[in-house]
Amino acid sequence: MTGTAADDATDLTGLYREYGDDRLPPGQRETDRFPVLSKGETPPWDAESFAFEVWGAVDEPRSFSLAEFRDLPAVTQRQDFHCVTGWSKFDCTFTGVEFAEIAERAGLNDDVEHVMFHALDGYTTNLSLDECTEPGVLFAHGYDGGDLPADHGGPIRVVTPHKYAYKGAKWVTGVEFLTEKALGYWEKRGYSDTANPWNEERYG
Numbered sequence: 001m002t003g004t005a006a007d008d009a010t011d012l013t014g015l016y017r018e019y020g021d022d023r024l025p026p027g028q029r030e031t032d033r034f035p036v037l038s039k040g041e042t043p044p045w046d047a048e049s050f051a052f053e054v055w056g057a058v059d060e061p062r063s064f065s066l067a068e069f070r071d072l073p074a075v076t077q078r079q080d081f082h083c084v085t086g087w088s089k090f091d092c093t094f095t096g097v098e099f100a101e102i103a104e105r106a107g108l109n110d111d112v113e114h115v116m117f118h119a120l121d122g123y124t125t126n127l128s129l130d131e132c133t134e135p136g137v138l139f140a141h142g143y144d145g146g147d148l149p150a151d152h153g154g155p156i157r158v159v160t161p162h163k164y165a166y167k168g169a170k171w172v173t174g175v176e177f178l179t180e181k182a183l184g185y186w187e188k189r190g191y192s193d194t195a196n197p198w199n200e201e202r203y204g
């Protein structure tokens, strides 16, 4: 063994400089724990039948088994995590597939503008295509050198270090490419669609 996941990680914790002066966004407090926050229970899933799908305005819809997904080229990054309810966890080490890696494999139609993420618990969340191609947007399947724990969205979750964490779907089963904007679960219920933590874009 040579080093841990954290040693090998690309450091993205300086990403805040693009958005604000302070690493801790306004109105947030730092926690060492990694709290679990979900709208309901952690859903069950089966490693054999789990599928990750890519559809919508694409040249070729794709479906990956969990084994296939875990074999895709992956990166390990250290990034910060900001929950809209007021806690931030610094230095999370996530391993996963970059958004662009998935988009390339499906081939996007020229008129794709927007993306909807779908999850096992019925959760959805949306981002513009531009927001998805920012550094740090990963389909994460690893955390801290191991598999991503189920409570934190395993087998696969999205992470969005430049946004409040509700923009990162846990238990993500698919990504849908759209030619027009649509709103996800919390965005429809009054959470900010832009969700920039340094501007405190909490509620729409």
Ligand SMILES: Nc1nc2c(c(=O)[nH]1)N[C@H]1C(S)=C(S)[C@@H](COP(=O)(O)O)O[C@H]1N2
Binding pocket: 034, 035, 036, 037, 038, 039, 040, 082, 083, 084, 119, 120, 121, 123, 151, 152, 153, 165, 166, 167, 168, 169, 170, 171, 172
């Ligand atoms: N599928 C799904 N993803 C979700 C949620 C959810 O309820 N369901 N909650 C969101 C919210 S509000 C936050 S803060 C983070 C929490 O991630 P954590 O439980 O790993 O801390 O997941 C986000 N992704």
Ligand SMILES: [Mo]
Binding pocket: 037, 083, 084, 085, 165, 166
């Ligand atoms: Mo949250």
